[in-house]
Amino acid sequence: MGRITDAIKHLIIVNVIFFVAGIAGYGGILYKYLALWFPENQNFGIWQLVSHMFLHDFSGFLHILFNMYALWAFGSPLERIWGRNKFLFFYFSAGIGAALVHTAANYYFFTQGFTEVVNIPAVGASGAVYGVLVAFAFMYPNAQLMMIFLPIPIKAKYFVPLIIVGDLFFGFSNANTGIAHFAHIGGALIGFIMMWYWKRNQFNQNRWDS
Template sequence: MGGLTEGVKHLLIINVLLFIGVYLYGDQLYEWLALWFFEHPNFRWWQVVSHMFMHGGVMHIVFNMYALWAFGTPLERVWGRNKFLFFYFSAGFGAALLHTGVNYYFVNEGLNAIIGSGISEKEIFDIVSQGKYSPSWYNMASKDTIDSFLSAFNTPAVGASGAIYGILVAFAFMYSEAELMLIFLPIPIKAKYFVPLLILGDLIFGFTNVNTGIAHFAHVGGALVGFIIMWYWKKNQFNQNRWDR
């Protein structure tokens, strides 16, 4: 892949610095910069951007930063810095939007069940935002409904994965015949098959609501926006020279 391109290099630096910062300043930085549900007391508007630079553990940041370097570098070499960063952040915003939309569905499903007992929406949010809940809620709806409600409201999203999925889609568009491998499945697979398989896996886990600790619909959102942008650019023969490097 050669040396680091400018955009990728700066993204790597910011991600690593904030990862170190979380260990130095603890939960406060995590609380400020992770993406909370928009009705949670911890939500701030800048989290739509800042969550892309936060990570939940060493392996999380290692895999994301490796993917950013491996797949982002060849794209930036072709596109230039500004076009690459536009694409990267667009995919990240798409990831946040779909993730929040899915959480909105789960929160409202739980709310509608609990409000039926006479308790107000504000009272419910006050209880849940403190990390608490009432065992009686499980008598008003299924366990999955209540658990999904609690998780959607109280679990912040972190990571560059949504933007990375957009990058993967773009890589598959531009280098469809390149052969890629999964660590746990060391079989070469062409990018045009590899990336859709990854997205299919996220869709399956997302729709079956399996608790994997991964924001699967954020991945799908990043991939979807990446696909839309690539399709539009290809269809309209996007003029790369319009972007300053």
């Protein structure tokens, strides 16, 4: 993992600033304008496809802590290889893809009578981070990783698909976990598509650093 890279550092700083503002009493207005709302909700704005990535649950520290730790641990090696511009393009593409898949899934559940999705906003960098996890598994497939609740080393090429399968299970079962599982799936899916495309076409990194 090593030293934190520039893009990762700035992303973490912005997330922490918004988190501090939220716990300082501005959480309501931040959620109203920057969280990702269902398009049928009056609070919805197209910019929320990006802005939701900088908000986290203000009721505790675990949400932002896990996301920022994963962003640093798995994103820093990628930024060192790709450079800042390519990493940021990947990160925001995965985050926006996560928001779109989450919204599409909510539309489906809405048509099935689960109208409560209209008033449940989504926040967090988790979708983008899942894309980063997929990219890490592509680049370092044999890296040994461990789950907190299962302290057994697992290679990244098995670890990442395992946690995505968990999201698929809870997402399609519509379990009330308080987690946007389809955002995770969307970020992972976009991350996979981009990595597959870049690897297949031997993407030219110089394009991003010029």
